[in-house]
Amino acid sequence: MIKQAKTHPSLIPLFFFIGLGATGAGLYLSRLAMFSPDVCWDKKNNPEPWNKLGYNKQYKFIAVNTDYKQLKKNGPDF
Secondary structure, rough: HHHHHOOOOHHHHHHHHHHHHHHHHHHHHHHHHOOOOOOOOOOOOOOOOOHOOOOOOOOOOOOOOOHHOOOOOOOOOO
16 A cells, blocks of 8 residues: 555545544444443343433534423423
8 A cells, every 4th residue: 555655646535534534434333332321242241231211411412402401301201
């Protein structure tokens, strides 16, 4: 890859942006694996983690118009 970049310098931005995209995709997948309520890594101690979700915690990646800190609970406790 370095040899190709030396002989064809116009490929350097291509290598950079492909590496940047791969890094971003890897970081996003690791965020989903660690912080998503849909993923259950420990089924022995917490078999249903989605039942313990907080109603005022942001689970979406981007929330445009919703302030999750000021939400009030609308449903019953289970």
